[in-house]
Amino acid sequence: MDRNGEAVADKVCSLLLKNPRQLREIVKMGKERMGGFGAAERVAKLIKKEILARRPP
Structure with a gap:
């Protein structure tokens, strides 16, 4: 994993x-979404969205 990661x-x-x-x-969201192909990517996008939303302006 790189430093940014x-x-x-x-x-x-x-x-x-x-x-x-x-x-x-x-x-809970992860468990609900883990059934289909690409679930890990969707959960990662949700986490990224949350991080960006909390970033100071």
Whole structure:
């Protein structure tokens, strides 16, 4: 994993660990979407969207 990937992973972990409710919601979304082809990519896009939404302007 490159440094940028590590930074994104650290950010995701820190956001999830600070908000257990959000972690449960993301886990639930992941379980609901893991049935079909490309599910991991869709979940990753949701996480990326959440990170970008929380980024300061």
